[in-house]
Each structure stands twice: as structure tokens, then as C-alpha cells.
Amino acid sequence: MKNYLIVGGSSGIGKSIVEELKNDSDKNIWATYNTSTDRNWVNDEKYIHMDVTSNEYNIQSLPDTLDGLVYCPGTIRLKPFDRIKPEDFIDDYQIQLLGAVKVVQQLLPKLKKVQHASVVFFSTVAVSQGFKFHSLVSASKGAVEGLTKALAAEYAPAIRFNCIAPSLTNTPLAASMLNTEAKIDSNGNRHPLKRIGNPKDIADMAVFLLSEKASWITGQVLHVDGGISTINI
Template sequence: MKKTIFIVGGSSGIGQELVNLLKQDFNIITASRNPGQGANEGVTSFYLDVTGESMDFSKLPESLDGFVYCPGSINLKPFKMLSPETFEKDMELNFMGLVRVLKEIMPRFNPGASLVFFSTVAVGSGMPFHTSVAAAKGAIEGFARALAAEYAPQLRVNVIAPSLVDTPLAKRLLNNEKKQQMMADRHPLKRVGTPGDIAQMAAFLLSGDSSWMTGQVLGVDGGISTLNIG
């Protein structure tokens, strides 16, 4: 019997790539604010706004083997230009939305289920103009470690911390060749990430091949977080 994976934010970018990777071997259910976008045959999708007051999970089965939370933001501005409301919005989407969803679905996880969240390389490596997103994603890292400890060995919880990935979310940062080359040159491997780079790691963490891994934050970042090549 196929295992069931629930992906929040599976209609574009990394989430959509992950759906394409998994749909042959797993029962995939996705939820997003644009459930028709990137629709896949055989994949159940429904509307979900993680920042909303009420969320309807009636289309979700009572038994889940994996969960991935993809919603995120890239809000890169100097601290002096960021209002407290901007910090609150980034925290709502990146972190509080995750908490709200988990509060509703935790009883559905089967023993051995794998949960995968997303952070950013900027949490572990201080980067200018990243104060808001690093704060929100930093909350996810601390939360994931504590959750992994609390629910071991019943559940595994891991986090992927990418550098810049070529997704619709990053379009503004990669919208011409000069920007693309500049961003590529910042990384030791001399390119920005692709959705497939990150989705492959998520698929690994959802699989039994990672069954002895929990509480980890894994950098998939072209080497930028650990290598200084001048």
C-alpha cells in the first residue's frame, strides 16, 4: 500500500517539483491558496490559507506518513526599511502557519512519519537585509529541533536550509542575466539552486533511506554556508 504525503504549498516552485518526484510512488495530497495551479493527475488538491482564521482539512485522510510545509517569503530590505508589521507578516506565513497546520493534523501521523520544513542559509550565516526572513526561519529551526525531541521515536522532523533557488518566489532577484551571474558567483559551486536540488533532498528525508535522521538542519546551498573561496 502506498504511503500518503501531505504537502502544503505544492502548486509551484519546490513544492510542485516535489509532487512530480513523489506522485508515482506515494499518494500525494496538496493544499495551497492556488490549488488549480500546477495541477497533477491523480493528486488531490484543496484550498488552504495558512494565515486564515479557519482551515478546512475535510479532504485530508485520517492517516498520514509524511508532511512538507513549503510556504515562505523572501523579503530582503535594510532593517530600517522594515516595519514591525512586515516582521509579523513574515512570521505569520513562515512559522505561525506551520504551527496552525500541525495543531490540526498531528493526530493523523502514523508511527515513523517524516516531517520536512524549510529554513534559509541566512539563519546560520548572518547576511545583510535578511533580518525579517532569518527571524521567521530561525523560529522554524528551533521549533523543529524541539518537536523532533518531543516526538521521537514516533515522528522524524528535519529542516532543509537552502540558499537562493530559482523559483517564482525569487524572480525579482534573478530577473536579468547580470543578476543571475552575480548570484551564481556568490556560491562556491557557481550557480543558484534549482527546485530539483531541494526537492531531491526533501524526497530523501521523506523516504526510509533517512530513517536514522531527525532534528537536523541540512544545508543545500551550493557550499555558501561553509566554504569561503575568496
């Protein structure tokens, strides 16, 4: 049996990853939650509390080995740059970057005990595209992309590190941008594929990157974004 931990697996994309992974009977799944109450205590996944901004994590209940780790926590705070305080950038980095750093550092011993473990981070299409009002998320997620490539180099060939960069996806995190049908349609039409993403679109890529089917992929930032990062129509 292979063991997987989904940090932030109680809602949105993280929850969808848990649901996709548990379709395979040869996997043991652990997931974390913080403030979310949207949890299904069913089948094989085990939920543990984790505040990624803390320095103390409850990882005692995790197995001795981990075949895969996905770090999902994030924020989307869109505002004009001149209204952002430096402290806001620090807060964003605490969740998006430093949380990932601390989680990986604590779990490295478990990842090193298996052959070809896989770690998946999340970025955003805004890093490569330069959207207005996205300076907070672009700065911290840009750092995540750099971390992905550095760790992929440092831990090859034992551990693969990859990063998914989605466009706007219909999750609780994006609720304020998608709270009307008009907003959903407008944002969908900006994409060449004429719709916004859903959690399963992103989860399918994460599950692929965790699998042996992606055994020759590391250090990559993969765009799952309805074509918006590469196609002009």
C-alpha cells in the same frame, strides 16, 4: 499506500516535491494552493485550497493517516532594517512560523496514526550566515529551526522533524532577484558550485527526508546551498 501532504505544493519547490513524489506508484499525494494558479490537476495528487494565515483549514478531504508532511509556504522580503515596521515581522511570522505551527497541530492526529511519520520544514542559509537586508526572513526562519529541534525531541521516536536550509533557488519566490541573466550569473558565482539552486535540488532532499532512507535522521537543519554556508573560495 503511503499518504503525503505538501503544503504550498502548487509552485516552486513545493510543486517540484509533488512531481518527485508522484514518480513512486506506492504514494498518494495531496497538495495545497492559495493564490497560485500554477497547478497540474493530473495523476494522483489532489489539490485543496489552504490559506496558512487562516485559522480554519479545509482538511476534510485528507485521509485519516499521513506518512509525511512538508510545509513550503514562505516569503522573501529584503529591505534595510530601519525601513521595516514591527508589523512586518508579525506578518512574516504568520506565514513562516505560525502557519507551520497551526498546520502541524491540526494534522498531528493523522501523523500519530502511522509508524515513523516524517515532517519537513524550510529555513534559509541566511539564518546561519548573517546576510544584510535579511532580518525579516532570518528572524522567522530562525524560529522555524528552533521549532524543528523542539518538535523532533518531543515526538521522537514516533515522528521525525527535519528542516532544509537552501540558498538562493530559481523559483517564483525569488523572481525579483533573478530576473536577468546578469543577476543569475552574479548570484551563481557567489556559490562554490558556481550556480544557483533549482527546485529539484531542494525537492530531492525533501523526498529523501520523507523516505525510510532517512529513518535515523531527525532534528536536523540540512543545508542544500551550493556550499555557500561552509566553503570559502
